[in-house]
Amino acid sequence: MTTLSSNPTAGRSRWQLFWTGPAVRKLRRNPLAITGLIITLLFSLMALFAPLIAKPSGDCLRDLNITNANQVYNPAGGAFWRAIFVPPRTCYKTERLSFAQEPTAPSAEAPFGTVNGYNIFYGLIWGTRTALKMSFIIVAITLAMGVVIGAISGYYGGWIDNLIQRFIDVLFALPSLILTVVVLTILRAGNPGGDPTLPIIVSFCIAGWAGYARVVRGDVLRTRQLEYVDAARSMGARDMRLILQHVIPNSVASVLTLAVLDLATVPLSVAALSFLGLGFESGYAEWGQLVEFSRAWLKPEYKYVLLYPAAFIITFSLAFNLFGDGLRDALDPKSR
């Protein structure tokens, strides 16, 4: 008697299992969600290939060791790979065509026009890169913190759990935007002119991990009572191994969904901070700042100053939310 052959999933690869699973099938049948996903992927490609879409200029060219912007199109040269994977910080500086404050209308040189002399097109393309880069870093760190702390809290229980949960209660007394602003201000007060990247990342992580930790804790509480955890313990597995090998992998589904959705909200929060003037310095390619510039040019003749950045940000947010909505629907056991 072969028990193995009775297993209906035998012979199928993990990928097939994933692709034909109920959640993915439901997601695939949702045209809005798929459209959203495709647009989101286009934004990611735009971020990755920013140097090819908005060609480097000025200091960025110098730091890439090339003389002509068209050299970035040559995959045989080092500049191509460097520009795509490790562009020097100067490349994130929005190309500045002049020092005139008044916006100039879209032209061949600046397809979306300029404001304060900055090339809006360059700012938006590289701004997408800034947004997604910050988003991935922040979500990854926050997720790691949340999973580790949440797992410790749920697994050990008792006073450790109590301490961590009361601490989270206290953090939740401040809305996340306000907590972020408070931490960011204190972190930057020591070095007002410095590079804001690290303080921004740290303040977002401080404000964000608690939400993840709560969700993970709840799932860990459920998982750790399952029989296979007892079985592993009875075989002599130590706590660390139990947590890392058995409990965490089976408790992270919901927090991963949350993290995917946050990949879209974090860039918008970073942009909001920059809009308020609390984020990146003036001239850094970043979405919020471009919207901030438009505030001084509200007359109809300058509408391109607001139109393109607004359309860019709203399209990104809408696309991701359409996908996120579909994802939530697909994973929600109640709606199946």
Place this chain on the structure above:
Amino acid sequence: MLTFIVRRLLQVPVVMLVLSILIVGLTQLLSPEQRAAPYIRSDQQSARLEQIIRERGLDQPFPVQYAKWLGKTLQGDLGYSTASSKDVIPTIQERLPNTIELTIVTALPILLIGIWLGTLSALNKDKAIDQILRVLTIVGYSLPTFVLGIVLLAVFYGYLGWLPGAGQLSIVNEITKGDLTRYTGLLSLDAALNGRWDMAWDVLQHMFLPALTLTIVSVTTIIKVMRNNMLEALTSDYVRTARAKGLSTRVVNNKHARRNALLSIVTLGGFLIIGLMSGSLITETIFAYPGVGQWVVQAALRFDLSAVLGFALLSALIVVLVSTVVDILYGVVDPRVRFD
């Protein structure tokens, strides 16, 4: 019930205390001179920097520093805000009513429209109106506050010129504002009570765009939750029973389904107030509305620590009080909730 309320209220100072330890602790990353900045009110005072540091114990170990900070705070001294050129407490007293006014003007339409459209959507599930509302909801919560605010400002102020773009009052009224007898602190209401209807109208016009921005961003959550609750209620046993008894659809929908669906709106109302408060940072800045949100953004830009700290304590206090009230209210409206 009473024990629950008392216990819940006792948590308030504990949360505030721990939070203040965390935030004041975070400022330990700064040098004593930087920590002294919040207490310098004039150029003359900056000359006696050393003395201020000694007075406030800013070079002492953290517990001593915190104890001194706590003592001063309890006496109502949160330091001096360079952003408002005033002490922190008077600044809050001056600006908080404006933020509260904007919150009231915004929260009411959000709740009413949200409950109405959410119910409408659920009662017409999968029909055209429901589909349209669902798409609009997704669009609504996809709009980042700062982008929406600027777009509305550009359209209604820049292009059409229908509404004022910034501030709380026109210049003409700004001058006579001081003549008002302030009964409530809410400017539009006070102006009306003083018989200055023109000024009240002026204030409302200035509040329209910020309120519209906040409404569009926040109403979608209420619509979504209301729709889900209503759908759940409509499939419940008691609704089926009510229908089986032969009650009219209207009575079943309004009395049986909606009333239960409204329960979680209490919780949501709490979240809404908290959300509007953090939303005020962005909207007040866009529309230069003189509330606490605009002040704290200005303060953060100038690394005005006393203002930022003061604002943090204020918002934590509001959040904790609001959630306490929500918890208590929840027990009042839903008899199934037991306080134990």
